[in-house]
Amino acid sequence: MTFTGLAADELEARGGGWTAREIRQQPAMWAATEQLVQALRPRAEAFLAPLLARTDLRVVLTGAGSSDYIGRSLMPDLLAGLGRRVEAIATTDLVVGGAQLLQRDVPTLLVSFARSGNSPESVAATEIAEAHLAECRHLIITCNGDGALYRRHHGRPGSLVALLPEATHDRGFAMTSSFTSMALAARRILLPAQPVDIARIGAAADLVSADHGGSLSAAAAGGFKRVVYLGSRGLAGIADEAALKLLELTDGEIVAMAQTPLGFRHGPKTFVDGQTLVVLFLSNDPQARRYELDVAREIASDGIAGRLLVLAGQGDGLDGLGADLLPGLEAASDAELSFPYLTWAQAFALGGSLALGRTPDNPSRTGAVNRVVQGVTIYPEPGRA
Structure with missing residues (x-):
């Protein structure tokens, strides 16, 4: 379940x-x-x-x-x-x-x-x-x-x-x-010399899938029409993927955007309204984290977003922010954090799809989008046979 x-x-x-x-x-x-x-x-x-x-x-x-x-x-x-x-x-x-x-x-x-x-x-x-x-x-x-x-x-x-x-x-x-x-x-x-603690990230992902912190249920209950995922450095790629999962599984009915936290201020923040959920994938890196928490506090104080959710591996600096602290990840690298963070986004997209009456295994109502891309013609380059 x-x-x-x-x-x-x-x-x-x-x-x-x-x-x-x-x-x-x-x-x-x-x-x-x-x-x-x-x-x-x-x-x-x-x-x-x-x-x-x-x-x-x-x-x-x-x-x-x-x-x-x-x-x-x-x-x-x-x-x-x-x-x-x-x-x-x-x-x-x-x-x-x-x-x-x-x-x-x-x-x-x-x-x-x-x-x-x-x-x-x-x-x-x-x-x-x-x-x-x-x-x-x-x-x-x-x-x-x-x-x-x-x-x-x-x-x-x-x-x-x-x-x-x-x-x-x-x-x-x-x-x-x-x-x-x-x-x-x-x-x-x-990068064979940089270990990944499979047991640690696996345990965290299991807790996420079971909604241990309750953030999945709380986010789903909001009925949000827009979602923004924020992540820095490597977690920016995870934010990209999180936004795509939500678009795919809801067949575009929930509009999703991915940005870096600092880049979000430079125009994309206009996307936010009262029906918007903002999800921050918070870094464990001290330098990146300082900037990200500044942006999170700014979003919280603006009061424009419908909800701010901060997913975090470390608890420092989270007072007053809507946060889900994932257990056992205090010493995790951002690379390790990416796995349970993305599990959260996948599970949220699945729940959103079901809530809208979509069929997540094949969500495209028109058939215009396929599991394996179709209709692509590869043309020869000029001067090459």
Whole structure:
């Protein structure tokens, strides 16, 4: 049972069984992903060591939609941890602007994220990179062994493929366990010296799914028409994904926005009205946290938003703010916080979808939006066959 209060059979009847299971299964998928990464480690080290030894290496994190947001959430930590140039560029940008976004004489590791690997842009982006780069290597992280991206790169020289447990290939419309498991896999492959406490984040995610602090039920009871997610640094990518989950699962009926806390002041704050829920993913980093708490206090004192909710791992400075302090995360890194924070957003989106009478496993009423993107034509680039 989720915080919705619905038993498994009722969730199934209302078209939300897969989505609910895939949200709840994440702690188990994180443990399974960690085991997979450990088994892959000798091959990963042999593949990555000569690349990362090059000071001129460029690492490009790519994917479409949610898979793009994985890269955005990872980029700051990878930039700091690898000491190399790291950028997140969506496949949807690479297919229309590869000549501008790729630098031929800069050796590049293209890290591709794909739940199914069947979106037309997924394979096209890797082919465009190879056409435009003198030296291109691939790290493929995917959940589908039958996908076109996996089939093209598995066993291929210059490619390392991490195929995640089959259960992470979400059957529901929206990416949930696939997102968090691919993010974890990339982090553990590329930053092996920076551990992630799987037990700690799994326990926190279980409490979130069970609505231990009551914030999910309280937020759902507000009947909000707009939601803003705020996050800094890597948590900005988590805010992007949280907003997309709500849009997807409510079929656009609840309008969602993602911003950084400081950027929110520069115009986007006009989005807020009395029917708006503002959710802040509060950092555990002392410097980022000071700025974020200033913004939270400003929003609270304005009295314009319908509700402010601060999700936090540490309790300092939360007096007077609507806060849900997640147990056991006082010493967690922001990377670790991202997993239960996103679990909260996924569960909230599921509840919002059900409350509106949508079917979360297939929420698009018109069929205009699909689980795997359709209708994309990949055109040859000028001067290339």
